[in-house]
Amino acid sequence: MxxxxxxxxxxxxxxxxxxxxxxxxxxxxxxxxxxxxxxxxxxxxxxxxxxxxxxxxxxxxxxxxxxxxxxxxxxxxxxxxxxxxxKGMSDYRVRVTGKAAHAGLEPEKGINSAVEMSHQILRIEALASETQGTSVVPTVLSAGTTTNTVPATADVTVDVRAWNQEEQDRVDIGMRSLTPVLPGAILSVTGGLNRRPxxxxxxxxxxxxxxxxxxxxxxxxxxxxxxxxxxxxxxxxxxxxxxxxxxxxxxxxxxxxxxxxxxxxxxxxxxxxxxxxxxxxxxxxxxxxxxxxxxxxx
CATH class of the missing domain: 3.40.630.10 (Zn peptidases)
Incomplete structure (x- = not known):
């Protein structure tokens, strides 16, 4: 005040x-x-x-x-x-589970969750549609624990806005259809629709x-x-x-x-x-x- x-x-x-x-x-x-x-x-x-x-x-x-x-x-x-x-609103949390390893001694033994998440973010952003007015925006991003460790986990939250239910459902299908790129990486998607348009x-x-x-x-x-x-x-x-x-x-x-x-x-x-x-x-x-x-x- x-x-x-x-x-x-x-x-x-x-x-x-x-x-x-x-x-x-x-x-x-x-x-x-x-x-x-x-x-x-x-x-x-x-x-x-x-x-x-x-x-x-x-x-x-x-x-x-x-x-x-x-x-x-x-x-x-x-x-x-x-x-x-x-617009309708949907909120998602995407988590990548990889494998930690020493970043200097044996990085090849790890599964880099940050690299995997980079692939996924590009796929997620591609779900947006400018012509339909649908926004799909990765927002809060985190990965890793220390500077010398291959990150074992990574997380990103995603904000989705759409003018109609068809677009909201299309994005939901796309989010739940995401699959890992790196061998051994595990991907999970939680959340979903918050408000219909x-x-x-x-x-x-x-x-x-x-x-x-x-x-x-x-x-x-x-x-x-x-x-x-x-x-x-x-x-x-x-x-x-x-x-x-x-x-x-x-x-x-x-x-x-x-x-x-x-x-x-x-x-x-x-x-x-x-x-x-x-x-x-x-x-x-x-x-x-x-x-x-x-x-x-x-």
Whole structure:
């Protein structure tokens, strides 16, 4: 807080996590407070999304299974655009087991795991597809123990992002089909899919509703954006539940020292959210006697 103190200046709100995504949390409470009594809405706030939602995924999916739509209060994309698509995410760990030997006296008796891993990294990177927008990125790499020893083990983690499930599955098959190059080397691949893609087919109807609500409220035209990062909205969209993301704060600098939100946009976005919930709760042909459950989630 000393480095990044809470402050309001020049119409800008500053402070840790305000854009991603404390403002969105506050918006959810105010939006729901404006609804008619008895409206069927679930608010779910989780705290582990940034580290993979390892403990909350099942809770998110079970809560969303009872809902007709999910609105994610993650921060907006650039310029306040709603997030209508997100890449799916997969995480892998590749381990090579070789054989240690003295690097100076008898290196030929070893199986160099670092050399084997070099072969594998080139194969892994080749699984990416620029035309499909699929990234396959080797990230954290380690091998060996001492400078005079043929490394017996090597590890690399791999970050995969894809716009559609077919690409995500293609890369998964490729990762699990890796085979050793050096005689005697042993290769293992663990991990896999973390989040299915949030494809635009799962957000299109809700985005159209949001645009209609914005026009009714005089908020102007809304923009939609596809982004590479994942959110808990990937989980709900992966279940086939209509999901619209990026309904939270307008600003920038997520996770950085300059994180900020535009104060004037907060009541506007809250009104948009409330109107969208009301429209979803009572779609065409429904009455108050036929409630449809909606959810606001992180």
């Amino acid at each position: 000393t480095k990044q103190p809470y402050a309001q200046e020049g119409g800008i709100l500053r402070g840790p996590g305000n854009f991603d995504m404390k403002v969105g949390v506050v918006m959810s409470f105010h939006a729901v407070a404006s609804l008619d009594p008895g409206s069927s809405v679930t608010i779910l706030i989780t705290g582990d999304e940034e580290i993979g939602s390892l403990t909350s995924k099942k809770l998110i999916e079970s809560a969303a299974a009872e809902c007709a739509a999910v609105f994610v209060l993650e921060a907006s994309a650039d310029g306040g655009a709603l997030k209508i698509g997100r 949030m494809e635009t087919t799962m957000s299109s109807s809700l985005f159209e509703s949001a645009c209609a609500v914005a026009r009714d409220l005089g908020l102007g035209e809304l923009a939609g954006a596809k982004v590479g990062g994942g959110s808990d909205g990937n989980f709900t969209a992966g279940l086939g539940i209509p999901t619209l993301d990026g309904l939270g704060a307008v600003g920038g600098g997520a996770h950085a020292d300059n994180e900020h939100s535009v104060i004037a946009e907060i009541p506007r976005r809250t009104a948009l959210l409330a109107g969208l919930i009301k429209r979803t709760l009572l779609p065409v042909g429904k009455t108050n006697d036929e409630p449809i459950t909606s959810a606001i989630g992180r």
